[in-house]
Amino acid sequence: MANKKQKNAQARLDEMIKKNKKASQKSYVFSVIIIAVIVLLVGVCVYGVFASSNSSSDVPQKKIESNKTYKVLDKNTVWHKEMLLGDENAKNHFVEYSDIMCPWCAKFSTQIKNHLAELKQKYLDTNEVSLEFRLTDYLTTDDDSKGADNSTRAGERVYCALHQNKFWEFYESLIAKLNEDYYDKGIGYHGGPQVPVLADEYYNAIAQNVGLDMDGFKKCIDDKVGYDDIKQSTQSAAYDTGNKGLPFFRFNKYTNSGFDGNWETIEKMLEAGLASK
Amino acid sequence: MKFKLLKIKNDLLNSGAGLLHGFKFKLFWIVFVISMFLFLYLVLFMQNFSLNISLLTSGISAAKKFDLLLDVFAIFPTMVSQFFGFAVLFLVLIQSVNIGMLFVSRKIVNLTDVTSATNSGVAGVIMMLGLGCPSCGTSLIAPLVATIFGASSFVMLGIISNIIIVIAYILCLYALIRVGLIIYLAKISLAYDESIK
Numbered sequence: 001m002a003n004k005k006q007k008n009a010q011a012r013l014d015e016m017i018k019k020n021k022k023a024s025q026k027s028y029v030f031s032v033i034i035i036a037v038i039v040l041l042v043g044v045c046v047y048g049v050f051a052s053s054n055s056s057s058d059v060p061q062k063k064i065e066s067n068k069t070y071k072v073l074d075k076n077t078v079w080h081k082e083m084l085l086g087d088e089n090a091k092n093h094f095v096e097y098s099d100i101m102c103p104w105c106a107k108f109s110t111q112i113k114n115h116l117a118e119l120k121q122k123y124l125d126t127n128e129v130s131l132e133f134r135l136t137d138y139l140t141t142d143d144d145s146k147g148a149d150n151s152t153r154a155g156e157r158v159y160c161a162l163h164q165n166k167f168w169e170f171y172e173s174l175i176a177k178l179n180e181d182y183y184d185k186g187i188g189y190h191g192g193p194q195v196p197v198l199a200d201e202y203y204n205a206i207a208q209n210v211g212l213d214m215d216g217f218k219k220c221i222d223d224k225v226g227y228d229d230i231k232q233s234t235q236s237a238a239y240d241t242g243n244k245g246l247p248f249f250r251f252n253k254y255t256n257s258g259f260d261g262n263w264e265t266i267e268k269m270l271e272a273g274l275a276s277k
Numbered sequence: 278m279k280f281k282l283l284k285i286k287n288d289l290l291n292s293g294a295g296l297l298h299g300f301k302f303k304l305f306w307i308v309f310v311i312s313m314f315l316f317l318y319l320v321l322f323m324q325n326f327s328l329n330i331s332l333l334t335s336g337i338s339a340a341k342k343f344d345l346l347l348d349v350f351a352i353f354p355t356m357v358s359q360f361f362g363f364a365v366l367f368l369v370l371i372q373s374v375n376i377g378m379l380f381v382s383r384k385i386v387n388l389t390d391v392t393s394a395t396n397s398g399v400a401g402v403i404m405m406l407g408l409g410c411p412s413c414g415t416s417l418i419a420p421l422v423a424t425i426f427g428a429s430s431f432v433m434l435g436i437i438s439n440i441i442i443v444i445a446y447i448l449c450l451y452a453l454i455r456v457g458l459i460i461y462l463a464k465i466s467l468a469y470d471e472s473i474k
Contacts, residue, residue: 010465259413261355268344272337
């Protein structure tokens, strides 16, 4: 019985070796074609990354869901002084485009908050650099059932806080809460579980905590003031970022999309931007 | 049909036995560790491809560029905590086992299975294409997809990279089962050769 099993194994292995020899002859041409296609594809992708990082699109590629046309904000001037760290007339202007529902943008904001003293001492207080946050709802879609419209809703509310001069308080509290509830638990990233639709209560609790005038806050949302602000920012951002993904950074001639969550990377981006002037 | 299912079941069991046998070889562990390290480094670098390239081609000092290359592993804990990141890292693990087993099969029967090697290679390359964060623009295929799909590229990128990873898993697992089976058959056949000597 054992002998039969062993003979069968030998026969099957011989057959596999025979087939393998045939396959290796046949697969030569096939492999060359596959490798050529893959090399071509990778080449196009790498070229695309280089081309996209070196050029700035003049055409907004982001589809703006709103039918309203907004005045496009000048990318070279400060959009909202309330969202600026450092002096408006600093020698260099570092811009970050973000979305509240972008976990990597949240990591950037968290690193800035954690290293603010160092940032101030090295760059902001010396008037060497100013850092501007530009909030968009790039990641929004019409499919509210998956919570995707969170981007617009959160953006509206942040702008409504800004109108009460409480941008930093509201923004930082919201990011900290999202980190705690979702991002630090691996929720909200590509391919995994997404952040559910956040109810009004979620934002209202934060608004109350930071001392916003709740009637004014609700009126701002109802009157679509915050909505118009976030849509205008997104439309204006499309001209600068060329739909390259978030967080998007522009610092002098240095531009980049994507962030790895490390403070050291921010320092490197600052150095790269200063060197690019 | 029943016979075919039985054959698949047997092949899977035999392949598992073959893989367990392969683990006993020192050669497997050497190749496994080396390929695991190389793949992991490549995957972590590719995860933030556009960011890393933009900094490496910028005017920062050579020391900072070198530092950047060493810092690639810093993203590992964040990647493990995400579903997609974990799926990719697990694929790297399977891929490394695969390569180690291919070396073992070559050693014991002098056979480099073309199908397994091709599948493994193709899986590795397409896995690289699916890496990165679609909405961050760090994915390698981002510019290509953006050119084709324009406005809806963020959504399309997410879907495409998910499909890519599933295909890579299928190719990789198929290659692993096949190479495991070869090792099993070789083990049995070598035992047979010994017994008739």
